[in-house]
Amino acid sequence: MSTAHAAGETHQPVFVGPTRAQLEALFPKYPTKQSVLLPALWLVQEARGWISEGALHEVAEVLGLTPAYVKGVVTFYTMYHTHPVGRHFIQVCTTSPCNICGAEEVTKAFLRHTGCGELGATSPDGRFTVIEVECLGACGFATPVLIDDDFVEGVTPERVAGILQGYK
Amino acid sequence: MGYPHPSHAGEHPVLSKHFGDAGARTFDGWVKRGGYEGLKKALGMTRDQVVEEVKASGLRGRGGAGFPTGMKWSFMPKEVVKPHYLVCNADESEPGTFKDREIIRWTPHQLIEGCAIGAHAIGAERIYIYIRGEFTHEHRILLAAVDEAYKGGALGANVFGSGRRIDVVVHRGAGAYICGEETAMMNSIEGKRGNPRIKPPFPAVAGLWACPTTINNVETLAAAGHILRQGGAWYKGLCRGNPKSTGTKLFSVCGHVQRPGNYEVVMGTSMKELIYDMCGGMRPGRTLKAVIPGGSSVPIMTPAEVEDCLLDYEGVVAKGSMLGSGGMIVMDDSTDLVYQVMRLARFYAHESCAQCTQCREGTAWTTRILEKILAGKGRREDLDLLLDLADNMTGKTICVLSDSCAAPVVSAIRKFPAEFDAYISREKQPVMVTA
Numbered sequence: 001m002s003t004a005h006a007a008g009e010t011h012q013p014v015f016v017g018p019t020r021a022q023l024e025a026l027f028p029k030y031p032t033k034q035s036v037l038l039p040a041l042w043l044v045q046e047a048r049g050w051i052s053e054g055a056l057h058e059v060a061e062v063l064g065l066t067p068a069y070v071k072g073v074v075t076f077y078t079m080y081h082t083h084p085v086g087r088h089f090i091q092v093c094t095t096s097p098c099n100i101c102g103a104e105e106v107t108k109a110f111l112r113h114t115g116c117g118e119l120g121a122t123s124p125d126g127r128f129t130v131i132e133v134e135c136l137g138a139c140g141f142a143t144p145v146l147i148d149d150d151f152v153e154g155v156t157p158e159r160v161a162g163i164l165q166g167y168k
Numbered sequence: 169m170g171y172p173h174p175s176h177a178g179e180h181p182v183l184s185k186h187f188g189d190a191g192a193r194t195f196d197g198w199v200k201r202g203g204y205e206g207l208k209k210a211l212g213m214t215r216d217q218v219v220e221e222v223k224a225s226g227l228r229g230r231g232g233a234g235f236p237t238g239m240k241w242s243f244m245p246k247e248v249v250k251p252h253y254l255v256c257n258a259d260e261s262e263p264g265t266f267k268d269r270e271i272i273r274w275t276p277h278q279l280i281e282g283c284a285i286g287a288h289a290i291g292a293e294r295i296y297i298y299i300r301g302e303f304t305h306e307h308r309i310l311l312a313a314v315d316e317a318y319k320g321g322a323l324g325a326n327v328f329g330s331g332r333r334i335d336v337v338v339h340r341g342a343g344a345y346i347c348g349e350e351t352a353m354m355n356s357i358e359g360k361r362g363n364p365r366i367k368p369p370f371p372a373v374a375g376l377w378a379c380p381t382t383i384n385n386v387e388t389l390a391a392a393g394h395i396l397r398q399g400g401a402w403y404k405g406l407c408r409g410n411p412k413s414t415g416t417k418l419f420s421v422c423g424h425v426q427r428p429g430n431y432e433v434v435m436g437t438s439m440k441e442l443i444y445d446m447c448g449g450m451r452p453g454r455t456l457k458a459v460i461p462g463g464s465s466v467p468i469m470t471p472a473e474v475e476d477c478l479l480d481y482e483g484v485v486a487k488g489s490m491l492g493s494g495g496m497i498v499m500d501d502s503t504d505l506v507y508q509v510m511r512l513a514r515f516y517a518h519e520s521c522a523q524c525t526q527c528r529e530g531t532a533w534t535t536r537i538l539e540k541i542l543a544g545k546g547r548r549e550d551l552d553l554l555l556d557l558a559d560n561m562t563g564k565t566i567c568v569l570s571d572s573c574a575a576p577v578v579s580a581i582r583k584f585p586a587e588f589d590a591y592i593s594r595e596k597q598p599v600m601v602t603a
């Protein structure tokens with residue numbers, strides 16, 4: 001089965017095979033289907049890297065919600081990507097506690113070494129996207145950076161080039 | 169202990185005793201260190217007895233508001249007509265706060281044990297632990313620990329043979345500071361946008377899925393295990409003379425100190441001792457300029473206010489601020505306070521859920537005015553405008569995010585007027601503000 005959506009592309013269903021099983025395992029944990037929305041969106045993002053219009057429709061369908069409702073929720077939360085991002089997604093904390101410890105210099109170093117140029121843009125080789133985020137809850141380890149699912153503490157501009165080598 | 173630094177003699181490690189010790193992370197490791205004794209004891213007591221023990225300890229909520237935990241638990245209906253729920257707040261996104269993360273990453277069973285005790289005390293069978301999406305590593309640790317706790321009999325249909333059912337569901341957030349607010353968190357668990365709800369009804373009456381619900385912070389619940397194990401009277405004895413603030417508290421200290429980290433001290437310890445003795449004070453050649461003591465949502469303190477401030481709920485209020493979450497942001501004389509206050513205002517503007525006009529407009533407008541002042545285009549009247557705006561943002565909205573934005577702005581203008589004057593009089597070079 002594939003669902004056609006607004007942009008005319010075909011959407012390959014996410015909730016098949018093991019991902020379907022993961023979704024099914026969530027239902028007994030909540031008294032309503034709607035409550036499975038956030039974990040279901042995480043499953044989509046883990047499988048596809050972002051949440052496309054087609055995936056959004058599929059989630060709505062399996063949970064018995066309207067696509068407009070799902071879109072309203074997806075856009076509320078900053079960690080769900082509604083556009084494709086680079087292969088590695090880099091989030092640098094620049095809120096005050098990290099800011100006073102030099103976080104903006106760390107951000108600049110990431111922009112420089114990845115070739116992204118500006119915040120939110122993807123590098124020409126498709127490898128990286130860099131964004132600034134608000135407090136990551138690790139302020140004593142300035143500057144913390146979240147690269148995909150890896151939480152890196154104590155990042156300084158000097159460490160950036162070395163850290164990036166681990167992400168091809 | 170002052171993780172990641174060695175313990176200091178001024179500390180009193182209870183919750184943080186095993187930080188840095190990976191052996192404490194497993195079920196067996198936790199049991200070996202005396203873990204789950206508190207839960208076993210609680211299961212042999214009635215709901216009321218557990219609540220009384222926690223009341224006797226004087227424990228107050230560590231999430232920010234300092235509400236007495238035993239009293240909060242006693243608000244839950246005695247008869248379980250609809251299901252009762254416990255929600256554990258592991259959203260930890262208040263700038264300056266990073267203590268709950270440490271509890272989860274080193275001692276996940278300490279939290280699970282506390283959660284199970286809380287569930288028993290309020291008549292709940294199910295606990296939702298809401299962990300912020302960015303805590304990827306802690307999320308994995310917690311899931312593994314929950315698995316182990318089921319296998320070890322600390323969770324499930326018959327917890328430690330008591331006949332009591334207690335289940336834990338770990339629910340992952342997805343990036344929204346406001347979901348740390350209790351009613352926003354409930355909406356988020358229900359699969360909705362994280363908008364705070366109008367109160368009343370209070371969660372104990374109608375919380376998750378309109379059922380009676382209690383919500384507690386990670387550190388609060390972790391403390392419950394120790395209180396049950398060693399007794400409420402023992403916990404209450406941990407204080408330095410003020411019986412309204414008892415027990416130990418984890419302080420996350422960050423910013424310009426030599427040894428940032430999590431320090432656990434007895435309530436009533438001096439702030440100066442924490443900043444200078446334990447954290448090593450400022451870097452060489454630097455002096456203290458300001459401290460935001462309770463996470464970024466509270467008024468800024470001057471060095472004079474820090475001087476003889478005692479670290480407990482009343483002590484910090486007496487010095488013009490609040491203990492909040494215990495996230496201390498220390499700033500030395502290299503700090504541009506106007507810039508940092510702008511960054512904080514921008515944080516709140518970014519995180520406002522936009523339901524209330526005063527908050528949605530106020531946080532954005534405050535940020536723009538501060539940016540304008542930084543850019544060298546400020547006028548004296550702008551400060552009055554900021555104060556006026558702050559007045560309109562305080563005490564008038566569904567939740568206190570709006571007040572939280574106003575607090576640092578107002579206190580900075582009142583206590584550090586020279587910082588603003590320097591930009592307004594063009595004495596100081598304008599700053600390029602990147603958004």
Ligand SMILES: Cc1cc2nc3c(=O)[nH]c(=O)nc-3n(C[C@H](O)[C@H](O)[C@H](O)COP(=O)(O)O)c2cc1C
Binds near residue numbers: 346385389
């Ligand atoms: C905007 C906002 C954000 C909050 N964020 C958190 C948070 O990240 N963690 C937390 O424990 N409490 C947070 N709180 C406080 C909670 O609403 C709630 O009071 C707390 O979890 C209750 O637990 P306690 O009684 O154990 O402190 C926040 C409150 C507000 C208004």
Ligand code: SF4
Binds near residue numbers: 346363525527567568
């Ligand atoms: S005060 Fe702000 S964050 Fe709180 S409910 Fe109103 S708009 Fe939302």
Ligand code: FES
Binds near residue numbers: 140
């Ligand atoms: S301010 Fe950077 S992690 Fe908290």
